[in-house]
Amino acid sequence: MPELPEVQTVVNTLEPQIKNKKLLSYTTLWKRVNYSKNSSLLNATIKNQAINSISRKGKYIIIKTNKYFIIFHLRMTGYLYYSKKLIKNKYIRCYFSFTDSTYLIYEDIRKFGGFYYLKDLTIIDDKLGIDALDDSLTYSWLKTNLKNKKRQIKGLLLDQSFIAGLGNIYIDEVLWLSQIHPLTISNKIKLKNIKLLTENIKSVLYKSIKHHGTTIINFKFDNMRTGEYRNKLNVYGRNGKECNYCKNIIDKAVISGRGTYYCKTCQHY
DNA sequence: CCATGAACCTGGTCGC
DNA sequence: TGCGACCAGGTTCATG
Numbered sequence: 001m002p003e004l005p006e007v008q009t010v011v012n013t014l015e016p017q018i019k020n021k022k023l024l025s026y027t028t029l030w031k032r033v034n035y036s037k038n039s040s041l042l043n044a045t046i047k048n049q050a051i052n053s054i055s056r057k058g059k060y061i062i063i064k065t066n067k068y069f070i071i072f073h074l075r076m077t078g079y080l081y082y083s084k085k086l087i088k089n090k091y092i093r094c095y096f097s098f099t100d101s102t103y104l105i106y107e108d109i110r111k112f113g114g115f116y117y118l119k120d121l122t123i124i125d126d127k128l129g130i131d132a133l134d135d136s137l138t139y140s141w142l143k144t145n146l147k148n149k150k151r152q153i154k155g156l157l158l159d160q161s162f163i164a165g166l167g168n169i170y171i172d173e174v175l176w177l178s179q180i181h182p183l184t185i186s187n188k189i190k191l192k193n194i195k196l197l198t199e200n201i202k203s204v205l206y207k208s209i210k211h212h213g214t215t216i217i218n219f220k221f222d223n224m225r226t227g228e229y230r231n232k233l234n235v236y237g238r239n240g241k242e243c244n245y246c247k248n249i250i251d252k253a254v255i256s257g258r259g260t261y262y263c264k265t266c267q268h269y
Numbered sequence: 270c271c272a273t274g275a276a277c278c279t280g281g282t283c284g285c
Numbered sequence: 286t287g288c289g290a291c292c293a294g295g296t297t298c299a300t301g
Contacts, residue, residue: 075295110278167294
């Protein structure tokens with residue numbers, strides 16, 4: 001579910017709740033939630049580690065302690081939250097206990113998400129390209145990097161090793177705003193549209209963060225709160241409805257293996 | 270290098 | 286009410 005704005009919302013929520021807390025133990029109810037498969041190391045070393053910081057890169061949540069990094073990915077249905085009580089719920093896959101008897105709980109209906117428990121960040125640094133909100137993602141960077149590839153723009157933007165953070169919803173929104181058809185080959189995109197694309201990536205993501213992300217079905221943060229950016233969507237999920245700009249009907253097609261929403265009148269090659 | 274489809278999972282919705 | 290088919294904010298792997 002979560003793309004950059006949803007992940008940032010989770011980070012913003014957790015930061016004041018868990019920063020400086022001291023960990024006591026780790027409990028797993030679904031073993032494969034630990035991607036690095038080192039739960040015995042984790043159990044042996046977790047006690048008394050303090051949470052130093054919590055941040056984000058791409059769609060990863062980075063919890064830094066004084067000794068290790070706990071690097072979460074929520075995939076489609078992950079829900080990471082702080083709780084003063086240990087609730088009972090069949091979707092809880094693991095939880096971390098703090099020394100003050102409060103908890104960092106991870107739920108995940110589909111079991112796709114999980115975390116790495118590692119000494120450094122190389123595992124994600126190797127996978128991820130430039131962060132979508134990084135200041136160095138500029139018009140000239142995008143121009144250069146779109147021109148030297150020949151890939152469908154939708155698939156390219158889904159590729160986290162190119163730009164990290166965008167996902168299915170925001171890509172469709174950003175391409176609509178930038179009047180680019182999702183099948184356009186990257187090196188054919190007009191400079192005017194690359195300019196728009198640069199600006200719209202930033203503005204859509206910032207605006208969504210301001211609205212706590214987008215909840216379509218499962219996205220939740222904090223205490224069951226949902227994102228309100230859904231009301232701002234122009235194309236995602238709006239197939240069969242009128243385009244907010246030209247009033248023609250929004251189309252849906254499978255592109256790069258994902259349901260893709262676009263206006264064939266407003267978006268061209 | 271690139272596109273595509275399957276796999277990893279569970280649940281909700283729609284049509285019959 | 287029941288059942289099957291299809292769909293879902295993601296990533297990774299195999300195949301052509």
